[in-house]
Amino acid sequence: MDQLGIMLAVLGAALAAGFAGSGSAIGVGIAGESGAGIMTEDPGKFGLVLLLQALPGTQGIYGLLTAFFAILKVGLLGGDAVSVNVWQGLGVLFACLPIAIAGFYSGIAQGKTSAACIQMIAKRPEETGKAVILPAMVETYAVLALLMSIILLNSIQF
């Protein structure tokens, strides 16, 4: 049963890294397509486009961070071996879900917002400040999910 507990924890870590990373990949891809469209006509906007394209990438980092926390918690990343029962494993799995789900959806949503803002700076480069703020609003919910995942992971007693 200890093995099942560990596996559940590993599944949670995999979901956190996998889903949040996928959301980021899709989001960065969407923003990148828009960025390429702008730069074909105006290569001088590379700096602004890169900044906006990178924003949806943070969800992937949050997912990876949570995954590290999870496997660190169950002792798979060094340190003393920890005995993990099924309920503890389930706890780790559930703790990883907030960033897995919110990371996936917010990554895509942020990518779309970034793409729209990239289009905005194509016509109004002087509005770059506002263009960065709008996708950053989406980021808030990924950060909240990350916080919740970390709090939940810390609350599981081994």
Add this chain to the structure above:
Amino acid sequence: MTCSVDYGYAVSRLRAMENRLLEPGVFQRLLDSEDLSSAIRVLSETPYGKWILEQQSEEKFDKAIESELLYIYSETERFVPDPGLYFICRLPYDIHNIKVLLKGIFNQKEGGKRRMDLLTGLGNMPVDEMVMAIESEDYRLMPFGFHRTVPDCVSIWDQSHDILQVERVLDEALFSLQVKIAGEMPFEGVRLFVRSRIDAENIRNLARLKRMGFEAPQAASFFHNGGSVPVEKVLSLLNEPFEGWERFLSFADVSKTLSSVQEHTDLDSLIMDLERSIDDFLSGILAKFKYSAFAPENVLHFLWLKEIEAKNLRILLVGIGNGADRSVLRRLLRNV
């Protein structure tokens, strides 16, 4: 068929290309130009400049405008996922070319001259191929069903020598094709645009036929199916005074085109303002899609804006060249 998120690249690129569109200040400077030479100088400072340089004389400004449009269409073709979007915009030029070629052939049969200079390269079908197909009467390779429409037109001419009937058949073919192409794409905005364009064309024809004193039975073939307003409804307006048209059509969006021209007392001035009002109405239909970052309708919007810009330039340059009153020219400008 592509889904709308695939338009991220295309719409972004078009947003950047919108910076090529002339600003109202340029139109103002053109309006303030004393003569055609100074207007061409103003235009030389814009993206049209490189095309103007290629022309041998400043009277050839129309070729420069056509070159810019051709450049825009060629660029757009490279990255727009659904070709139907630019087919719809370029079809009127194909029909124009067919009309020019057929009229040339018909004229020649009656001892007249051909006007090959009126052909435009803006159509979907390359001009050389179209000339070859029509002159050799080998229509098999003509796209968009032209291989059936063109022989029909030739036989109509052979039987009746009625050039208006030929034009009506070609116009009907144009709108049927646009409806068909729009129907094959999953974009409601494109279908709405095509329907509205047919409605607008019917209203335009209605005003012209009313001015020419046509009766309903004679006029029926000048109206096109496929719009939001049934042809019978439009036809019934022919017997009504134009002051009441807006009320009769109040159920349809196209009635907006009439609201701004109601104060006219004669059909001549109404028709002049109606042309502008129709173009503004169609621009308005597509303009609402500019708030969506991935809407395919943005492609149509950009191409339409470019067409309107070209139309404005032609109005201004022809008017300035002929010494037209600047206030009249200003009144004719669309969407500026």
